[in-house]
Amino acid sequence: MAANNIGGTKAKIKNIGTYVGLTLVFLLYMFPFIFILINSFKTKKEIIKTPLKLISDVGLNFDNFIKAYEKMDFTKAFTNSMFVTISSTVIVITLAAMTAYYFVRINNKIAKVFFALMVASMIIPFQAIMIPLVSIYGAKLGMLNSRVTLIFMHVGFSISMSVFIFHGFIKSNIPIALEEAAYIDGCTRTKTFFKIIFPLLKPTTATLVILNVLAFWNDFLLPSLVLTKEKLLTLPLSTYKFYGTYSADLGTIMAALVLTVAPVLVLYVFLQKYIISGVVSGAVKS
């Protein structure tokens, strides 16, 4: 018994040590966000003189937020980002699920060749394609500066991974007997797919929605090449532009960064379980 007790105390001390260590590392991970937040309520002078101070002597000041919100046209940029992210995600999920379904069920030569092409293309980095992309869609077709073009490209770049993940899931989890029964009962192919198959793909769909939304929402390089007109800019683009114009205006910059980061973090607080499991299963599968 005595020996057990000693072991217990030892383990407890070790646990406390681990918690202290973890908390310190945790604060280290959070401290950039914390400093941006506390400084967003200060004037430029205070930020330069006392960036470490939690709250300034004159209290919280929301002027920076009002100014940043107006100057970076936050509502517009936010709506643009929403529009591009949601449309791209819906389209890529639908097209990828249908293509993967075709690849699994038909599995003819075309299907095999294109599936191999898609898998192989997943290692091509965006930078290896961006120059010809701009040259084709800009100089040749004049299709830049359109949100539709951006959505089209988002879909093109993320469809391979989505098809790959759907393909694996359909192949091992969706019995063919199910859809044959529906087909014999007079369901058309499209109806069979959308009424019976697609709902069964839900876990994979959820993973892919999370991965694609995060990628589209935060994407910078591709949108910066496609969209240059001010009224079309997405949130990362308008933050970048704003930073370039107002870099001397520290308080406003802080507020702008908080405004950009806050929506994602608020969403994360509510959906953390789904986001984390989505990211893990996405990474492990591809």
Next chain:
Amino acid sequence: MRIKDKKEGLKVFGIFALPGLFVFVAVVIIPFLYGLYLTFTDWNGISSATNLIGFNNYVNVFKDAEFWKSLLLTLKYVVCSVVLVNVVAFFLAYVLTSKLKGVGFFRTGFFTPNLIGGVVLGFIWQFVFSRVLVNIGSTTGIGFLSKSFLADPTKAFWALVIVTVWQTSGYMMLIYIAGFTGISADVLEAASIDGATGFQKLKRITVPLMMPSFVICIFLTLSRSFMVYDLNLSLTGGEPYGTTVMAAMHVYNKAFTSRQYGVGQAEALILFLMVAIISGIQIYLGKRKEVEA
């Protein structure tokens, strides 16, 4: 799906596969092939007259000292970030899979930086490096903090590595955690009964069994850090004095600033081939080391 005849086969293909494949071909395959063609032309981005100039662009790539400098810097950055990210991530995962209460909270916290895009993170850290740390340095008298990291070439390079480790380690930690939880407790218990110490168990059982996680994580960190652009752009912007321009940024400037599209594209392809070869070797070597319990 049973297909009755050729006509029906075409219809099914048209409905299910064609839309997705069309976008894929239009956005990935055609530009990729067209990019190969571009490397043999002197296109400058504006003129409609494009001449075939053979291997001139590739010759120019070899003469482009700035490119090789940026590539060398990128390699250094890749090595530093791959090692540090994975060490930190593995360590965090190891601690967070021991039976502690509240690990979910820490896991959530460490992953947070991954939700934000590189450009915004770069701006946030620019403030940290040039204001917060400098202020800490001057109030506490810690000499090496009192001047901004971003004003010194070597320190600016490390600033990029630090932010990369901070950003990516939470992601890799999740993959390592999945690896840790996949190891059956029986094997570890058997080892304990045989008298293995904690470190022995880690070295002889956990690490070999987690080879698949290492392969994924090293692949992801490798390919990501080779192509780093957003963070490079917003944190240092290549400064001070153009000493922190990484390969991806160099390619971007070559094409879109100097308007040498052919050379830029040739450099982009060389970069792509390097990443493909290095990660191919890495996956091959890693897979050979995989074992089963």
